[in-house]
Amino acid sequence: MSRFTKEMETRAYELLALYPEKRSATIPLCHLAQEQNGYLTEESMVQIADLVGTTPAEVLGAASFYDMLHTEPVGKYVVGVCTNIACLLQGGEELLGHAEEKLGIATGATTDDGMFTLEDMECIAHCDHAPALQVNYRFFGPLTNDGFDTLVDDLSAGKLESEVPPHGTLSRVQRKHPIAVPLEEIVRHRRDSDAKEGERLAAKAAAEAKEGSN
Amino acid sequence: MPLPPLKIVSARANDPKNVTLEGYLANGGYQGLKRAVLEMNPEDVRDQVMQASLLGRGGAGFEAGRKWSMLKKSDIRYLVINGDESEPATFKDHMLVESDPHQLVEGALIAGYAIGAARVFIFLRGEFALGFERVQNAINEAYDYGAIGRDIFGSKFSIDLVLHPGAGAYICGEETSLLESLEGKRGFPRIKPPYFPAVIGLYGKPTIVNNVETVANLPWIVKNGASSFTDLGAGRSRGTRMFALSGQVNRPGTYELEMAKNTFRDIIFDPEFGGGLRPGRSLKAIIPGGVSAPWLGPDQLDVVLGQDEVAAVGSMLGSGSIIVMDDSTCMVKAAWRISKFFARESCGQCTPCREGGSWIEKVMNRIESGAGREEDLDLLMDLCDNIVPGVSWPPQQTTICVLGPSIPSSVAVSIKMFRDEYLTHIKEGGCPYD
Amino acid sequence: MTDSEKKLKLTVNGKEVESAPGEMLIAAAEKAGVLIPRFCYHPRLEPVGVCRMCLVEVKGPRGFTLQPACYIAVADGMEVVTDSDKAKKAQDGVLEFLLANHPLDCPVCDKGGECPLQDQTLTFGPSESRFVEEKRHFEKPIAISKLVYLDRERCIQCDRCTRFAADIAGEALIDFEGRGGELHIATFPDKPFASYFSGNTAQICPVGALTTTPYRFKARPWDLEQVESTCVSCAVGCQMVVQSSENEIVRYLGIDSEAVNQSWLCDKGRFGFESVSSAERIPSPYFNEASGMVETGWSQALDKIAKALKSAEPESVAVIGGSHMANEDIYTWVKLAKGVIGTDSVDAQLDDGLDPKIVALSDRATIQEATQAKLLILMAGDLREELPILFLRIRSAAKKAGLKILEISLSETSLSEEAEVSLRYFPGHAEELVNGLFGAEIDPQLFAGDLQAARALVSSVDPASVVVVGGRENLADSSLDPERAIAKLLDTLVGSKFLSGLRRGNVNGAIDLGMVPGFVPGRSQLQAGNEALRAKWKTLPRKAGRNSKEILESALKGEIKVLFLLGADLISDFSDSALAEKALSNIPMVVGIDTLTNRTTSHCSVVLPATAFAERHGSTTNIEGRVSTLGKKLVGFSLSRPEWMIAVELAAYMGEDLGFENLHDIWGEIQEVSQLHRGLSIAALGAPGAKEGIVVPLSASKVQISTRRVLDPIATPGITSVGVSGPPSSSAALPGEGDPVLSESTYSPQRSKLLELLAQNDRAKAGPEADNFALVVSKRLYDHGVEVMSAKHLSELVAPSKGRVSPKGWGQIGLNGSGLTRLQGNGASVELELVVDPSLLDGVVKVEFDGALGEVSKLFGVDNSTSRVKMEKV
């Protein structure tokens, strides 16, 4: 299933309501679609375009800009090995080479069983644990080759399910609160408080001027 | 002699309970916000920040107080917290959001109060999944606690805060690109003028963009007063700063140090911090301030870790990262990898960066893999010159944003510092370190 | 002094240059003769400054720095250097970067020879490439629509096409995909670039990345010849060049006319050129005999027609059509019909327009005035479907300049999104709604929309600053109701102006020149008499004539003996095709004068071949009353002749002399007899600065020919590259050069209250009925009409007509999922696909007119009251 399920649709509307302009929800909705389907299907992009008021070409145009958004199916676990400078210095490239061997696929590919996709990552901000990697954006490191094998085996055996949700789940914690105060009300309030601030600043300036002249 | 660390933003980082509201409150959390909204007017908070000389921690080092004062008058203005942290080898914000999410929320709310933001957005790098969960949880708790929403802490001040995920693009750390992304578009940096989001920002409204660490300082500043903050540090660099130390050192990690009081030598070699290099190794080069910055050599170890001090030697403190490279490292390879990063991360909208970046990467790759030609070095320097006229520092630019001008840094500086190594690659037809 | 009149001074390369605030440096420099190289900059698009080709040195607080000239607004005292070593190095650098990944396939590229990348490389660029790496690869050209090919390897990511699609056309169907070096243009999978405006992207693409299918591999720029002309595909009158190679038209390109099309064309106009060389062209005169069509000669044909005319009473002769003809043809035919034969039964409209009194007798607005009005009231069909470039102009004005729009329509249109308020009405109730707008009580069942807001909107503006665009939205209903509504608006809003929403090519010129019943040339009513006319015309009709519907109805009664069809394919195009078919078989002599065989030609007794667009000179008149020239680029096809010549010769066969030997003579007489056209000399029309046309009547304030916008060679590359090699673009019959002779016209509209001139509307005003849906039939850009069907590539775009109903209607018919529905009305039954349209009132079904298929027009009848249909699911 590719369009949002009823439940996901509810969440989609909650997300849309967080922004002064609907289009801002594009990326959160793309994440949501990935949470449901693992990747961005054409149908879901069409639906997102509809929800945020753009064209599907614009949703694709935005989504394709971002590394985390996949428009092709990916594995249940997307393993991204960092090879950027800090990890490179600590053997990131070698780890990626080993990962290719262990998983039996080239970088960028997905295992036949649909379990793993391997990616070559730019810095994942886990440099003090270099060489580091991420699985569905959950970070691991420093990793030896053996450590990598154990990780993959554990993932395959379903031992890390509580730690690493399937690809696409950005956050297991969801926002509980809708927007509490409508923007129009805030604007009215800010107008008032700006006016008061203006008065205070003017009074202060007047007092200072008086002091200065004394 | 390094000074003992004094911690502001990472003070609670090691307390695992701190990620919950309960833990955070037990650690004295939300006192700054309470004080701000209940006892101070917004302009008082802004004064404090102005006096604190709080330099932005996102890279450019622009004073937060001054930035706020440039905010154009408008009924609607926004605050956006930049948590995109993707600069290679920078991981301080990562640490801060994961270990002290409430501090971020509190700091963001104080800033929101000070500038009268209509809404606050925290733009968090998409890959920080754990951080996202923790900050989202902190936001949920903060709403329940009355720190966000209507009439916070009974102060008549109302504000909403939204956590927004990035989706994996380094350029979205650049503030205008971040705003585009937040508007649901490709992360194309906006062309200047207007020069600052403070004039035209999110949805065309005046907007302040501040880094995570910048606002994380606010609870402390409001609680302890600006003068306690300026008691620390020297010159323009006040308070403390998070440094992310990585590469070939014994103890990579994040270290919060008083500003302008320590040197590169201190942070790399002091046993409390980096703990020195691996046995038998010697230092070859340091990359300070993120990979956009020119490298420094071992002779510059005694440069002080302050904004102006590092700038004085032709580099920058930038995002506060320090990459250490010892003598086992191939400089061509290191420079190539950095050029590859920029080629991958260029947004692609303007020509010099899109085409120049990938061209340079291709030539660098060719040299590193042994297919280089001697004239490639001149070619590289000329390509650099076409992106940064004069290959100067701070860079002039031919591009829309400063990602482009960052491309030549490593290439040009490594050719200058390690020309021999390049020539060896070319003459031997391969990498001597492989 | 307004801001834009203020002058600033800056120096460019040491030379002082004047400019106005807000102008971009690149444009200011260009006026001073300094061409700064550029790719992404286009004068009609918002600047984005992405290509960085235009980097120049600008002095600022930190000395000279490199700045994009296309993105920097001029400032007083600004110092700019565009040719320093540093600026040159930066420009060279950018060019080299652009070429790095560009395939050097110029020899096989349609853009070769007119390519800004190629040209600027020659002018500014490096001699050889230092790029030895593997170039970027993409699958070679892919068709992103039936009309446009995309070659991603050639693309230089200038953002022109995407900006056009998103900002100008408002349909972001193409966008960038990917990032960095991978950034490329893309459409969404399975969602082609199906825009009415797609051809513009190919026109402005500065490389050969976007090319049009009909032009692919057709010609090389250096083999092209061109002439400037006016598009007559609809009545906006877009300025364009016609380019040909070896006596075949190969493409049209839009000219940057500030007043009209601002360089854009719609795809129907742009790609309509294929019909000129269609296999359906009529090569010679034909007689229709029992055995079929028999070729004949001009003299036999004309002789036969002349004989028939001589034996016919004036009132039994009628002329239908002519709205596609040049002004000179129209005048000649009007003179023949009204001034020689003496019949007033002449109608250029096919029952799909408005009462000519509204168009002729109201104060007229220009497009510019409409876009700058304080309030624009739309009471026309969907402008995107009917007058596409007017739609673009209005949309831009609403988006960028905050033009306020009040829309009064039967259903949502493409401008609804831009409208401040949209009011909907039940078919037949437009007049009541307008009365309601001015305060009357109205029956809420028959309307939708925020009437209060509309009232407030109307009363908030000075009536004299309102422009009403009036057209015909519904073919299945009498035109009287919308006519009265429009008249009421114009009468009540004293001082408001009218912009014609009539869509047929030169229908507005036809009205201006009296090719409608009740009128003579010069927007004058027949009974008003006209001294100048009497001097030139042998006679004047004794009786007011019939309109086209009445002509056909009279034919049923045997009252019509000779009928001329001037490019009028009645069976396809007349709204009641059944009536047309019956009437034609009841007329002894039907003369069809046309360029293409169509469904009606086989019903004609005599068929005469007319020359097509681009095969003849002349002038045409657009919705504003703007007269502009038609260019001739080809010799006439086979034995075809221009329509004016046919009229002159036919007169001669009747023993009459119309007095015309060429277009000069005709135009000269038009000026004499028509106060409306007085002062508009041929020399003025042909003057270089007047190429975008001149609005009639000339008035003191308008008697000025604007200086022409300089053609930016990189904005529309295909035009300048040819301009130099072809023959002089001014036409022979309308000599161009010389001092424009313009004098003020003496014309003043003879209007009092428009409403009083119209018939009373005493039809029963019915509302929604339980199982009888009120039928709305609307026009769309691509239908099965001859014009579209004879242009090969356009014909592939015609989709089956669809119908729309409100959600309630949808439920009523019991549709779910599929909408295949049978509509029954007027004794006919038609099956089509229905979709849900929440903007429709309950009880209404809206169907797209299908042109030559003639199915839809069977559904509504002769009496023209609100048509009703029954619907059932299939």
Ligand SMILES: Cc1cc2nc3c(=O)[nH]c(=O)nc-3n(C[C@H](O)[C@H](O)[C@H](O)COP(=O)(O)O)c2cc1C
């Ligand atoms: C290419 C590029 C990447 C950047 N990445 C980040 C980033 O990841 N986080 C950040 O806070 N600032 C980043 N910046 C700096 C921001 O544009 C901006 O200056 C900063 O967020 C302002 O916050 P501050 O004033 O609190 O430092 C980046 C700038 C550039 C040009």
Ligand code: SF4
């Ligand atoms: S296809 Fe042409 S117009 Fe579009 S971005 Fe590429 S070069 Fe520019």
Ligand code: FES
């Ligand atoms: S950046 Fe100015 S023309 Fe492209």
